[in-house]
Amino acid sequence: MAQGHSVDDYLETIYFLAFPIGEYRPITGGSLTLASRVAEMLGISRASAGEMLKRLEAEDLIERGEQKEALLTAKGRERAERVVRRHRLIERMLTDFLGYTAAEAHVHADELGDTFSDEMVERIAERLGNPDRCPHGWPVDTVFEQEENKELSPLSDLEPGAPATIVRLAEHDGELLHWFYDHGYVPGSEIRLEDLQRTAGPLAEKAAAGLFVRAA
């Protein structure tokens, strides 16, 4: 059993696969594929991921679809949405109240995980003035997020010279996230793929896949 990954960590990961944008590719081809993708995203073995997926299925959080693919149940989806919303609000608490940088906030928010009860999270949201987005541009409202996914694309999908505005940053790679902030690639900035390719060198491909933009 993988240490340190809770049911909520898994649900958060599956959420990104269920409502994909860019590098978070859809789930196709059955349970093994899902176990592999989850294992890859959490940095654990496929066996550990498979074991946990069985537990999630037993707890009625995921179910098998027509093609044997794993899907969030209504209960699983509701909990997954609560988990990602909480993560985004805790990040804002860390940046807005405690003075952490946006680059630091993601990891600390992951560590805090389910420290806060749902009621505390609502109080945090209220004190923050009900922010629209986490520091990295991800909407606090998951329904809005899923709608907005359709309007955004990874910078890597655009023509090199096409102007775009950065809306969200991929957060799961801590090193890349720091790199974005060190180079001023933050939500709201204007960007072109060719500029990134010029400055990012060997990182360019990864960086372009992790910047979610709105084409101008």
Ligand SMILES: [Zn+2]
């Ligand atoms: Zn964030």
